Amino acid sequence: MNVTTIGIIGGGQLGRMLAMAAARLNVRTIILEPQSDCPAAQLASEQIVAQYDDPSALEALSRACDVVTYEFENVPVSAAEHLQATVPVYPPPKALEVAQDRLTEKRFLNDCGIATADFRAVDSQQDLDLALADFGGRGVLKTGRFGYDGKGQRVFRSSADMPTGVFHAMGGVPLILESLVPFEREISIIAARARDGTVLAYDPAENVHRNGILHTSVVPATVSESTAAAAQDAAKRLLDALGYVGVIGIEFFVMADGGLIANEIAPRVHNTGHWTEAACVVSQFEQHIRAVTGLPLGDPCRHSDCRMTNLIGDEIEDVASWLQRPDVLVHLYGKAEARPGRKMGHVTELTGPKTPSNG
Known part of the structure; x- marks a missing residue:
């Protein structure tokens, strides 16, 4: 076993549990996380207190680690790519790129032959009106990026919910409308x-x-x-x-x-x-x-x-x-x-x- 130190970007509970598992295998962990009292820091071997895309912090992490991973999917892709030039990064930055954008994610899944709900890109209120009309006034509207645990979402269950001004109310950012799925x-x-x-x-x-x-x-x-x-x-x-x-x-x-x-x-x-x-x-x-x-x-x-x-x-x-x-x-x-x-x-x-x- 050649790897002795793993860098983990992110200091939440998932990083904490990864550090626990690594310790059982005699693997050191270094956390990159701006919050100094983060959950992972309590159990990791070391912490670099800095933003995830801080150039000097990334350099320090790459020098100290044999491999780098991450505990959440909103790590800047540019940071992962920068690290990859000098140290292996797993999962690969491509996985971050796919997961961070819901439209990209849906298309990639479909390209792999994996079914998803029907979906439409929404970049304006007019796009939303047309997409909802396509779906009979029903659907789940989500921000294209940075949503989790139900954040950045709005559900429409009938044409009576047809919105006005929702696009701007959700920040005027790229959105995706997904059809409602009658799942069990x-x-x-x-x-x-x-x-x-x-x-x-x-x-x-x-x-x-x-x-x-x-x-x-x-x-x-x-x-x-x-x-x-x-x-x-x-x-x-x-x-x-x-x-x-x-x-x-x-x-x-x-x-x-x-x-x-x-x-x-x-x-x-x-x-x-x-x-x-x-x-x-x-x-x-x-x-x-x-x-x-x-x-x-x-x-x-x-x-x-x-x-x-x-x-x-x-x-x-x-x-x-x-x-x-x-x-x-x-x-x-x-x-x-x-x-x-x-x-x-x-x-x-x-x-x-x-x-x-x-x-």
Whole structure:
């Protein structure tokens, strides 16, 4: 094993969990993050306190690290490309470029043969009016860039919702209108691709969101074996097309006939994969460290069924009761202040030995 130090751009809870996994494999981590008291800094070997695109900070990171990765998808592509000139960057900057723009993302998925909701680019109020007319007054309007956890979105459910001035109300930035999808449930796949092209995927999780934020992920998902296999196949096609290295999260809508519509991708470890640290021998976090350092990927098979629940805002106050329950892994993120909508931690309940898909 040649890699001894990994640079991680971003200091949130995902960076924190990556640092934990790296430490178990004797790999040092250096965090690049402007917030000095970030969650990841509490566990990493070192932190560079600077903006993500600060030239001197990027130079320092590249000199100190054998490989660089990132824990969120809004890392400036230019920063990743700058680093790539002197140090390997995984996942590749191309994955950031695709994931950061919803229009680019949808087109790339379609080019890989992966179905998405119908969509229209919206660059003016007139574009929006025409797109809504195409979709019968129904659709989900999203900012093209920098949206997460339901932010930067507006839903139209009938022609009565036909807006005036919405384009400017959403900032006058490039938008995308997606058709409403009559799905039965939401699932996600966490998959990893190694440097040698090996691809392994975890079992799909069934996800429930509240107010646009993930609430629970349950495994096994209520899907057929063929639907689960289709999700894993889609992940492999996408990873191969990107020349990807590392872990990715892909969210899907499941239709009544078991067909899949891809919703979005996240080129990083993902909230819907947190269950893997309790129900698998090798978690998504260790899997990512293995992939980017060139180690063999671990077996993604789960040993237990489980339910992961996010602790949002004041739900952190429920920790004492969770700690009293058997077969529950509690994971807190080291954040000092609980705010509405802020992810403070998560818990994973082991609900029994592994069972087949519920579909």
